Amino acid sequence: MLELDDLTRHYGDVRALDGLTFSVEPGQVFGFVGANGAGKTTAMRIVMGVDRCDSGAVRWQGQPVDADARRQFGYMPEERGLYPKMPCRRQLTYLARLHGLSKSDAADRATRWLTHLGLADRADDKLEELSLGNQQRVQLAAALVHDPTLLVLDEPFSGLDPLGVDVMSEILLERAKQGVPAIFSSHQLELVERLCDAVAIIDRGRLVASGTVADLRRREQPMLRVDVDAPDPHGWVKGLPGVIGAEPNGQGVLIELAADADSDALLDAARAAGRVRHFGFVEPTLAQRYREVVVGPEEQVA
Amino acid sequence: MGLLRIVAARELTERARSKAFLISNVIILAAIGGAAMLPQLLGDPGLHRVGITGHASAELATVVEAQAAGGGGTVEVVELDDAAAAESAVVDGEVDFAIVDGTTVLTDNGLPGSLEPVLQLGSQSLALEQALADAGVPPGERSRLLGGGTLTVEQISTPDTDREAAQDALATAGPVAYLAVVALYGLLIFYGQWVAQGIVEEKQSRVVEVVLSTVSTRQLLAGKVLGIGVLGLGQILLIAAAGTVALLFATEIEPPPGMAPIVAVVLAWYLLGYAIYALLFAVTGAIVARVEDLQSAATPIIIVIVAGFAAAQFALQNPTGTVAVVLGYVPLTAPLIQPIRVAAETATGVEIIIAAALGLATVAGLVPLVARLYAGGVLRTRARVRLRDAWG
Numbered sequence: 001m002l003e004l005d006d007l008t009r010h011y012g013d014v015r016a017l018d019g020l021t022f023s024v025e026p027g028q029v030f031g032f033v034g035a036n037g038a039g040k041t042t043a044m045r046i047v048m049g050v051d052r053c054d055s056g057a058v059r060w061q062g063q064p065v066d067a068d069a070r071r072q073f074g075y076m077p078e079e080r081g082l083y084p085k086m087p088c089r090r091q092l093t094y095l096a097r098l099h100g101l102s103k104s105d106a107a108d109r110a111t112r113w114l115t116h117l118g119l120a121d122r123a124d125d126k127l128e129e130l131s132l133g134n135q136q137r138v139q140l141a142a143a144l145v146h147d148p149t150l151l152v153l154d155e156p157f158s159g160l161d162p163l164g165v166d167v168m169s170e171i172l173l174e175r176a177k178q179g180v181p182a183i184f185s186s187h188q189l190e191l192v193e194r195l196c197d198a199v200a201i202i203d204r205g206r207l208v209a210s211g212t213v214a215d216l217r218r219r220e221q222p223m224l225r226v227d228v229d230a231p232d233p234h235g236w237v238k239g240l241p242g243v244i245g246a247e248p249n250g251q252g253v254l255i256e257l258a259a260d261a262d263s264d265a266l267l268d269a270a271r272a273a274g275r276v277r278h279f280g281f282v283e284p285t286l287a288q289r290y291r292e293v294v295v296g297p298e299e300q301v302a
Numbered sequence: 303m304g305l306l307r308i309v310a311a312r313e314l315t316e317r318a319r320s321k322a323f324l325i326s327n328v329i330i331l332a333a334i335g336g337a338a339m340l341p342q343l344l345g346d347p348g349l350h351r352v353g354i355t356g357h358a359s360a361e362l363a364t365v366v367e368a369q370a371a372g373g374g375g376t377v378e379v380v381e382l383d384d385a386a387a388a389e390s391a392v393v394d395g396e397v398d399f400a401i402v403d404g405t406t407v408l409t410d411n412g413l414p415g416s417l418e419p420v421l422q423l424g425s426q427s428l429a430l431e432q433a434l435a436d437a438g439v440p441p442g443e444r445s446r447l448l449g450g451g452t453l454t455v456e457q458i459s460t461p462d463t464d465r466e467a468a469q470d471a472l473a474t475a476g477p478v479a480y481l482a483v484v485a486l487y488g489l490l491i492f493y494g495q496w497v498a499q500g501i502v503e504e505k506q507s508r509v510v511e512v513v514l515s516t517v518s519t520r521q522l523l524a525g526k527v528l529g530i531g532v533l534g535l536g537q538i539l540l541i542a543a544a545g546t547v548a549l550l551f552a553t554e555i556e557p558p559p560g561m562a563p564i565v566a567v568v569l570a571w572y573l574l575g576y577a578i579y580a581l582l583f584a585v586t587g588a589i590v591a592r593v594e595d596l597q598s599a600a601t602p603i604i605i606v607i608v609a610g611f612a613a614a615q616f617a618l619q620n621p622t623g624t625v626a627v628v629l630g631y632v633p634l635t636a637p638l639i640q641p642i643r644v645a646a647e648t649a650t651g652v653e654i655i656i657a658a659a660l661g662l663a664t665v666a667g668l669v670p671l672v673a674r675l676y677a678g679g680v681l682r683t684r685a686r687v688r689l690r691d692a693w694g
Contacts, residue, residue: 050514050515050681073515077511081508081509081510082509083504083507083509085316094308
């Protein structure tokens with residue numbers, strides 16, 4: 001388990017992290033979401049030891065994370081980079097050795113990952129001779145070549161073509177199945193929703209929401225969508241007990257209910273109004289939820 | 303230590319494979335080979351072959367011989383039958399010039415150096431002697447009049463024996479010391495800049511963040527400096543080996559007796575000089591964001607090395623002068639001056655130890671400073687970092 005405990009980090013007057021706390025469970029695919037400048041990259045760099053925190057702690061398996069633990073992690077920084085003039089296999093072997101593998105193991109793994117990613121025939125070409133898409137694959141291989149115990153990937157999907165997105169997703173899920181957690185940041189919320197077991201949303205260096213995707217999507221006040229064939233598809237809702245708000249939604253109406261409202265009574269009222277074509281609770285998408293927690297409820301009204 | 307070795311090994315092998323390294327080796331070997339072959343191609347400049355015809359010429363030839371001996375050269379006198387034979391010998395290059403009947407000098411390239419006035423004087427005194435003989439002056443009187451001059455030369459200042467001894471030593475060891483300093487000068491600039499360039503390339507390609515997630519900034523910096531330094535050491539050993547082979551087999555120049563100490567001193571000062579300058583160059587690499595900007599950032603360091611090289615040339619002329627003595631202690635210039643002081647046999651043991659200790663102290667002092675500046679600058683990849691910010 002990876003724990004970030006009350007991390008703070010200032011750059012001059014800028015507060016990049018402001019008491020950030022969350023944890024990643026074994027085998028979890030963990031999405032890290034927030035606006036640009038919210039502190040995602042800073043948090044990941046602190047986990048990887050590339051940046052330091054002013055206060056707080058990062059723990060791995062209950063122990064403060066140190067260089068030996070980090071050497072087992074796999075990292076893909078936001079700004080990609082490998083040695084442009086070094087052949088792919090040689091640089092993957094080099095990086096694997098820095099991660100602690102023996103010379104022969106390192107060479108084996110490098111070859112295996114290049115083959116796995118369809119780059120076997122380019123293994124001895126210089127990185128700069130590869131297409132951008134293939135360079136991204138080598139970058140992914142660089143994060144995976146030593147069989148990491150944890151993956152820390154900063155925007156791993158940015159710049160990938162749809163096939164690349166599929167390859168990356170498969171690898172994340174497959175690693176997770178073997179118990180290797182992955183934390184990755186992304187602005188593609190549909191992707192996060194589809195891949196992740198858990199999500200942390202941060203804003204201005206603070207955690208504003210976290211939990212499983214299902215938890216995040218569940219609201220304190222449930223929302224119903226009801227479509228009724230009636231001359232007035234919205235009017236029947238007015239004055240019913242437990243209804244906090246209602247707004248037209250195409251042919252039907254979206255109803256915000258009090259937590260203790262009786263939905264059966266509402267269904268009866270709908271039937272009385274006309275033929276009910278749709279009656280169901282609506283869960284917000286992660287994107288909607290994100291806008292709520294990051295923008296703030298009062299601004300949302302305005 | 304394991305990680306440091308892996309980093310150093312990559313620096314070494316990737317650069318050893320580079321075209322720049324290959325080409326530099328070819329150039330060095332070609333230069334040493336060329337320098338060794340040159341005297342043979344040009345012939346021995348100290349040897350004059352003089353053709354003579356007639357008795358009067360033989361007397362003039364003795365004047366030439368005396369003059370050449372003063373300059374350390376030798377003269378081979380070839381007797382020729384007549385003027386026609388002399389002419390063809392000059393044209394064919396069998397002799398450098400020919401004296402015909404003591405009155406004419408035949409040459410195709412002009413007379414070497416100061417020979418013409420000597421020959422003129424010689425022929426004048428021969429003519430005078432002839433005139434005196436014709437006037438009936440007895441031979442003893444003639445040689446008294448013409449031979450010993452009446453001028454006495456007195457040296458009134460005490461000779462600078464230290465300087466003379468140093469220059470005597472440099473007369474034999476000088477060329478070796480000079481070549482060694484040229485090599486040191488080139489290597490310090492070449493390998494020092496390679497360190498800076500390697501750092502910027504890692505910043506510019508952003509790979510540095512991947513690498514620094516596995517090793518510390520100190521390990522990465524130390525590995526880079528060591529790996530490139532070992533490669534440079536390999537090259538200086540190659541130069542020393544090729545130079546020794548060239549001296550022993552390709553030329554007729556005897557290696558100076560102090561050769562081994564000179565090579566040892568050069569190697570030691572390469573290591574110290576490289577350590578100092580590699581660390582300084584590392585700072586420029588850490589604060590610059592693009593390889594294109596490196597040249598301007600490194601200019602102050604390069605100026606210091608060039609100034610040190612100029613001082614070394616000066617020291618070669620005057621190895622006991624104040625400039626040579628003082629700059630021989632200054633750690634930034636000592637690597638280029640000390641080999642000359644040692645070759646001139648003027649550096650005392652105490653001086654060598656103090657200079658080396660100052661150099662080592664400089665390295666020891668630079669390591670924490672440079673490590674801090676490097677750590678502060680190496681991850682700021684977007685723009686040039688001010689030194690103060692890198693320090694902070």
